Amino acid sequence: QQPVQSPQAVILREGEDAVINCSSSKALYSVHWYRQKHGEAPVFLMILLKGGEQKGHDKISASFNEKKQQSSLYLTASQLSYSGTYFCGTEYTFGNEKLTFGTGTRLTIIP
């Protein structure tokens, strides 16, 4: 079953912050985040393993709440280059090697 992402779409002005959520109905081993710009392939952002860790990359960070079976992606002081569709990929079983992706969140940053 696909994880549920929210919101489905969001429009922000440059410099504003965004939060994208990913919720699962099943226990998670890890959560992966990808960004796909229009007309391009999805590109890996970060992996979070169970344990409630938080990771950061430049002004993009993420948290993983194992108990709540959810992850959130935080985009701080958004830039035009952040526009795209964000997908979370969930790993339910360790060693399975496959991910189940959510339906995506389309983020549009306007000047």
Next chain:
Amino acid sequence: DVKVTQSSRYLVKRTGEKVFLECVQDMDHENMFWYRQDPGLGLRLIYFSYDVKMKEKGDIPEGYSVSREKKERFSLILESASTNQTSMYLCASSPIAGVGADTQYFGPGTRLTVL
């Protein structure tokens, strides 16, 4: 840099035709995946392979088959294309990390239209 290439960016076929989508990766990755991407539905896994000649069904395997005769090449086959298979098809590969699923590297995609 990891490179995943797909044989065509755009493909138009007729209902009932047999369709082959090819994917090649150059990083000696063990795992390869085929997804389809549809608006509002995200990325859905069709099949994946973790070794040559090995394959496992994903979430939506009906109407598709796959072939992996060489480590670097993974083919998706539509035995008899139907209009509901019109979609964007994405191939991906990943290494075996040993600590769970590793980063997937995606190809540019093939937009298939079935008339």
